Amino acid sequence: MKKRFSLLLPILLGLSACNGSGSSGGNTPDADLSGIWQGTGTQEGVTFDLQGALYDNRIYLVSEQSNIILIGEIHADGNSWSGTIDSYVINESQQGTYPISGTVREQEWLRGETENGTTIDLAFDDQFNRSASLEKISGVWFMSEGEYASSITIDSDGSFFGDSTDGCQYSGEIDIPDAEKNIYRMAMTATGCAHAAGSYEGHAMLLDHLGTEDRLAYGLVSSGYVIVNQFSRED
CATH class of the missing domain: 2.40.128 (Lipocalin)
Known part of the structure; x- marks a missing residue:
């Protein structure tokens, strides 16, 4: 793996x-x-x-x-x-x-x-006891580390898409299992990747960084890979 x-x-999540x-x-x-x-x-x-x-x-x-x-x-x-x-x-x-x-x-x-x-x-x-909503999590999110960079766009209906500099393209859905808790379920498909292509499931949450809930943290698991990541909200 x-x-x-x-x-x-500062977190992350799991399979359903x-x-x-x-x-x-x-x-x-x-x-x-x-x-x-x-x-x-x-x-x-x-x-x-x-x-x-x-x-x-x-x-x-x-x-x-x-x-x-x-x-x-x-x-x-x-x-x-x-x-x-x-x-x-x-x-x-x-x-x-x-x-x-x-x-x-x-x-x-x-x-x-x-x-x-x-x-x-x-x-x-x-932070777990904050409410969750698709309005809160929607928007453009990005991260970079060295030569690697990635971004995803989450729409108001919970669908999302994105890509990264290693050639991966992402698409998927986010839903809310409990609107009174700061937790989101994610299902993602990765294509075009050298190794990590496949279907993933996991969870995400919104965390405080420079402001309130301005960081998206998630963890996703497939049959052969684990993705643990953090994105910042694009202004």
Whole structure:
């Protein structure tokens, strides 16, 4: 798997799955794990930053300091959770897949540890509790990093198109699973790419950068590639 990583994603999102609450089989309802999360990870005694998001049982975490992306699927059982997580070096290859489990206090903190001893300790970010609308996310968005640049235009109906300097052309749809939460589902088709052509699914959110909700962050997954990216709104 390869990844296009640009700037730093203080979040990101996942594949569509079931996001219902359900029951743990005991007296404690299953916690809602959804949110934008920020905090730290620790591996072999080294602590590093982590920023990410969790929705539809998919967790995406990015570390600028350690140059890694963690992507997984986790499920709640009361105030506990468990699943698996894949570790990637940014713009390189997958390091491995690890079982992970932990505990959560809904919209406060989420903590866990993999079987190889990597820990995560995350705090909830209130940006997740902002409303979502197609009006907010529509417009022209762009990013550049070195010789690479890309832009996408999102229409008011949620359809979008774009391209990048590596020859890729993008088109797709954005919809809103919950208008009271700052989360958007994305479906994208990439064509004309040397390697990353294909169909992708994931999530996006609007984050504060220089202003309010002036940064579009998203994560998309296909059968062979992961795209984690950040775009700025064009004035």
